[in-house]
Amino acid sequence: MEELPGQCNYLALGAARIQEIKLIVTKLEKCEHGGRAFQNLPRHMQRRTVSSNPKRLPRCLQERHMREGGANVKPSHRPRRKYRRRPSNLLAEYNRRQKDFVWLETHIWHAKRFHMKRQWGYALPDTPTCKGYRATLRAAKTSCLLQDVSYLCCIELEGPSMSLLDGLSCMMQPDSLALLNTSQVQHGQQWISVMLFEPGRQPYGALGDVDIQWHPKSSEMSETQLDNSKIWIWVHPSAHGHVIEALVQVFQLQKITIQSKDATTQETEMKMDGTKNIECDTTNEDVELKDKEGVCGTVEIMENLSNENAQNELLCTTLDDESVAENKKNVKHQKGRKDENTGSVDMLKLGKRNIPHERTPKYASSDNSITMTLLKDTLNRFRLTGPRSLSVLMAAFTPANIKPEPEDNIHSSCDKSNDSTQLWWKQCYHNEERVRGHHQQVSAWKKLASSHHFSRVVLPITIRDPRVTLPHKKGFFATLTADYVESIEHPDWPVVSPLYDRGLRDIITQSKEPDSLINKRRSQNLVPGSDMPEIPEENRLPILLLSRPPTFRKHGSGWDIVLAAGWGMSVWMPLVFCGGAAGGQQESQNLNMEMLSPMPPHLLPDTPAGSCYTTWLGEQRRIQFFRRPPASRYNFIKLGVQYPFYAPWKKLLQVWEPGTRDIFVLRDTRLLNGLAQQAGNATKAFKKCILKRKADNDLDEIPCKKLQMSLETTGEISSCSRDDASKGPHTEENPRKSHICDTQSKELPSHRCSIEELQKLSHGCLVMVKLILQYKGILEPCAMIYLPEEEDISTRENTMKPTDRKEGITELLHNDTQSEHRLKLKVEHNKIKGRIQHLRRKARSKVAREKDIVAAIQSGESIKKATADALDKIHEQNKEILAKYSSFQEEMENAWLMKINEPLQCCSRKIMGYIINGNFCQTLGRGAGIGWVALKPLLHFINLCKKISGKNVESSNEVQNDDNTVDAWRYAVLVRNPSSLQYHWAKMVIVVESQ
Known part of the structure; x- marks a missing residue:
């Protein structure tokens, strides 16, 4: 290779001479090219990009790069973009990328316009x-x-209607089962949304909210088809596995394995339709589909193949070798066009789906009376x-x-x-x-x-x-x-x-x-x-x-x-x-x-999906918190926040109810309406019912009261609405009014009975609430809901004026008991780090002194091996120090947080719940959030507010006036964000509509 004057090997020179040599070479090249400036690289790729990928060089410099030793760079084996963007190759790449997370059919449209996230086995638009x-x-x-x-998963149940109802009754509450038994739901004219539970554990063991839809029956069905019924159950993917396990346990189902013969026939049929070999992902078991030539799904396909083979043989006998080769190419090209025109691309897009129906996972009982088909995807x-x-x-x-x-x-x-x-x-x-x-x-x-x-x-x-x-x-x-x-x-x-x-x-x-x-x-x-x-x-x-x-x-x-x-x-x-x-x-x-829409299962505190999601989300928030430098972190020890990343529901209930092992969310609409009326925020339909009930002197003469008492004695719960309450229980002639109207318009018994029932259910019970801030600010996730003291409520009612907008309640700064421990850990960690570095440096220098430098250069492996053996010996002798060095990160993170074994109620006010989702509410124009509170402190708070306002508990039937701002904000609690010491007053609303 011809070298320019002054051009030499940069590696043999010192770092101080590199810049000087570059200037000399640039001047010589300018002279060589007749005064034209040499083409330099763009500023953003001078070092990093070009050094890792030489193809990013301009084309006029790529030849010189190869002359100067660039030929040793390994070429990239990635195909060209033109080849990769071909429809068949692009579709195969899309199917490969769906190996771990299935794409929706609208994925490509969403990926161009949305931030995507991967969750529950799907790639979802965020x-x-x-x-x-x-x-x-x-x-x-x-x-x-x-x-x-x-992404909602559909489960199909088929069997006798009585058997299906008996099995589902073990997984539902009585009011949900009453809705399922109505004629219009069973005829497929309406669908319902109910909560499923683990068999026989109601109200504990919630699995998630599901949509149930019966299949209608037509007059053309046979007698055997009329005896059987089909139900579609739509489940959120976070609770799909738990619901399947519960249904298998209730109906005693066993999984049906796919036979190899059927799988082979299915694969060959799809190949004839222009599709490729597709494997089923949802069964969690790899089903090997073997290719067998000559196996066809239908007689018509066999006849077509035989005709094509006969035509090819005739062409081979009449034409010479060259014409036969050209004819085969044309036939192959025509077949490819035919496959494209018959919709093979659309079938290839569904390669990861359970289509056709034979590929869907199926379960059946021992007598095959009840079958379950997973219509997922x-x-x-x-x-x-x-x-x-x-x-x-x-x-x-x-x-x-x-x-x-x-x-x-x-x-x-x-x-x-x-x-x-x-x-x-x-x-x-x-x-x-x-x-x-x-x-x-x-x-x-x-x-x-x-x-x-x-x-x-x-x-x-x-x-x-x-x-x-x-x-x-x-x-x-x-x-x-x-x-x-x-x-x-x-x-x-x-x-x-x-x-x-x-x-x-x-x-x-x-x-x-x-x-x-x-x-x-x-x-x-x-x-x-x-x-x-x-x-x-x-x-x-x-x-x-x-x-x-x-x-x-x-x-x-x-x-x-x-x-x-x-x-x-x-x-x-x-x-x-x-x-x-x-x-x-x-x-x-x-x-x-x-809008208080129904919550998915992974956001509920009493479901298995909710506990898993809470653990994962808390870990993600913890990682994000410790990525910040120490100066930018909140000191939760000084703020008095023990759980800043997730809500400890079990520990919260164990504080108020010692011995609580399991938790559940109150979902009985009758009890929730009674509790909402006690808290002064009942629904309008419920207020009208209370006014009507108050106008009558004798409650025993009210037909709705008689109906409610009669249904309670028989073990049923009334689902009649306000309109048909005076007509008695619904019949099959007009069952629509029992479940079409909203659940908020149901009639309730007297509030004394409701309070007694609530006190019985207070063991491990959570109530969903919506909090609305009275003044400025927003609510953050994991914000704590505190029970105000008697002095706080009385002081607030006396000083509530339009000009008084100050919230003077603040939490005192706690002592940081871990500050000295963090400082000690850091000093000790630096000492250990310096000692290990000193030992490693000493071991390397000792090897260099013992080995001959000239011999080591000629045989590089010997000196590397000797150095590695010396370092391994140092690590073996200092195992305890290295273990302490590696555990420094975990110990330092724990020193930044409060210990879990410390008491939860460590602040001046007692915690009664947590916020899971908070932000600025656009419909209200204030900061708001949704969370859950324990039932026992909630009842105590309601009684405390009534005591301070000078009202009797026996006069709880009185309806609050929404126009009075004092009455509207009477039942207000204290809320505090994990990142602040300031308490905020927030109005508490019992959520009834989304239950």
């Missing part, structure tokens, strides 16, 4: 990158918030929240035009697999009764706009392909009004849907047309952007619409959409284009506080 807290909340309050909740579910949810649905979906098919044509078309997969709606709607039912569903779909009060109804409907009716661009939509449509009183439409049939669901997924065909049809329109006419061969899509009731102040209502797998993006895009604002997991958590 929060939008271009929208804030207020934008998504405004959409849920005034417009429509759209969320993909397809086989159904999509979208959630729309807000007053304009129905308007978005009306704008995005168009009901399909279904015409009856003659029975002769249907029977003949059923023999052909192609017709059955492409025209499935002709099989389903083959008679006048089914077509009439479809028309009734469409008419009910048009009438639902004015029936917002009608909650938890199920409306099946078959719509046109949403890609065909997709708007040309995103725009505004018209809001439906009550004058636009007729009103309905009860669900009188048929609820039979093709989506309930497992065979039809697979056909609906597999017969989906590719997007290229839809785009080609759209491009043939004479007027761009105009509506596409409906043709007989166009795809139809069956969906289930589930309405949700409002949760708080008429907010939080909406609709859920259930559809088959493979159609996720096809339905998601029209909803977005028609006005839905997409949200993620963070938006769901915000709705829990703003």
Whole structure:
């Protein structure tokens, strides 16, 4: 290699001469190139990037880099981007990345617009990158918030209805079981949301809130099919495993293993459809699928293969070798095109799903009377929240035009697999009764706009392909009004849907047309952007619409959409284009506080999922806290905070109730309403009931009272609403009123009875509350709820004036008992560190003196081995010192926190609960938060407030006046953030709506 004057080996020179040599070389190169400046590297890649990746050099400098020794750099084996971005390779890469965390069908759309997080085995959207807290909340309050909740796991139970009810009765409370026994729920016209428990442990051992939906029965079913019933149970993924274990225990189920023959046949069929070898992930057992040539799933595929082989043999005999090779290439190319046109890409996208139905994990009892199928990742579910949810649905979906098919044509078309997969709606709607039912569903779909009060109804409907009716661009939509449509009183439409049939669901997924065909049809329109006419061969899509009731102040209502797998993006895009604002997991958590929506299982303190999530979240907060430098950390010892990262629910209850081993959350609506009325924040329906009850002199003559007492004596709990209380218990003729109305309007017995029952349940009981700050500030997670003293309440009532805005209660600074220990640890750690470094340096110098330098350079392994042996000997002799050195980090972290064995009540006020979610509440314009408090201190606090206000406990039936600010803020507690010594006054509201 030809070297320039002054160019030499930089490694042989000292560091002081490097810069000088660079200047000399630069001057010489300028002269060599005729005065042109030498092309320098960009500033951001001069050292780090280029040294690790020489390909980042400019092309004009890459040749010189190779001449100067860059040829020894190992080339990268990563394929080119052009190759990686091919559709087949890109799809295979996406499936590989779903090995640990399954993607939703809308994952790629969300990944471009959301912060993603991986949890519960899914990659979920967390929060939008271009929208804030207020934008998504405004959409849920005034417009429509759209969320993909397809991570909810569906469990299908099949068996005799009495057997299913007997098994589920062991996992529910009596009031939930009464809702499950109603006729409209069992007929599939309505769905319910109940809390499941471990078998026989109610109210302890909560598992999580689930949605239960019965399958309807049609007149075309046989006698054996009518005897059996099917139930869909929608479970949050955090509680999916616990619910499965409980169901297996209750019904005595055993897992059904997949036979190798069926698996091989299934794999070969999918290969013939243009798919690849797919393994099932949800069964937690690897099922080996072996390839066998010549095995086919249907007779038609065998005939096609034989015809193709015969044609190939004929071509081979008539053509010479070169023409045969060209013909094989053309046949292979045509086959690839055929696979692409038959929707193989859509099936490859579902490679990680349990599709078709044969791949779903199944459980069965010993006598096969009850079976359980895990439909996880086989159904999509979208959630729309807000007053304009129905308007978005009306704008995005168009009901399909279904015409009856003659029975002769249907029977003949059923023999052909192609017709059955492409025209499935002709099989389903083959008679006048089914077509009439479809028309009734469409008419009910048009009438639902004015029936917002009608909650938890199920409306099946078959719509046109949403890609065909997709708007040309995103725009505004018209809001439906009550004058636009007729009103309905009860669900009188048929609820039979093709989506309930497992065979039809697979056909609906597999017969989906590719997007290229839809785009080609759209491009043939004479007027761009105009509506596409409906043709007989166009795809139809069956969906289930589930309405949700409002949760708080008429907010939080909406609709859920259930559809088959493979159609996720096809339905998601029209909803977005028609006005839905997409949200993620963070938006769901915000709705829990703003609108008191139901809490998922991992946020409840008495569920196994809640305990696991609390432990994990506390560890994450601890790691984040100790990443800060010591000067930026809060000294929780001085602040008197023992648990700054999570809430110790068991220890809190053991302080108030010694001997408590297990905890539970109070979910009885009757008791919660009585407790809320005692705390002065009962619901309006409950206040009307109390006023009516107070107006009567004799409580024994009230029909509702007689009904309640009679049901209590028989062991049942009344579920009658305010409207039918005077009519006695509900019958099968009109069971709707027993569960359609909100649970907040249920009648209660006298409050003395409720107080006595609450005192009996105070052992290990938690009550969900919402706290609203009176003045400025926000509530942080793990904020402590304190029980105010008598002096605090009396002083606050005497000085409550509009001009007095000071909160003078502060916690005294605690003594830091660990400061000397931390200082001692640090000094000792530095001594140990210096001693170990000295011993290592001494061992290396001793090896250097004993070994010959010239010989060591020639044989580098000998001196390395000798040095390593010397260091190992030093480590062996100082095991105790090294163990103390390695445990320094853990000891120092523990010295920054209070000891766990110290008493919990270490502050001037006693802790009665904790906040789990706090922030600035947009709907109230104040800082607010949601948490739980122990029942025993809560009852003590209510009695203390009534004692100070000069009222009797016996006059507790008096209704509080919301207009009086003093009465509205009478039941206020003290709250303190973990990072502050200041106590804040906060109004306490008993949460009843979300239970």
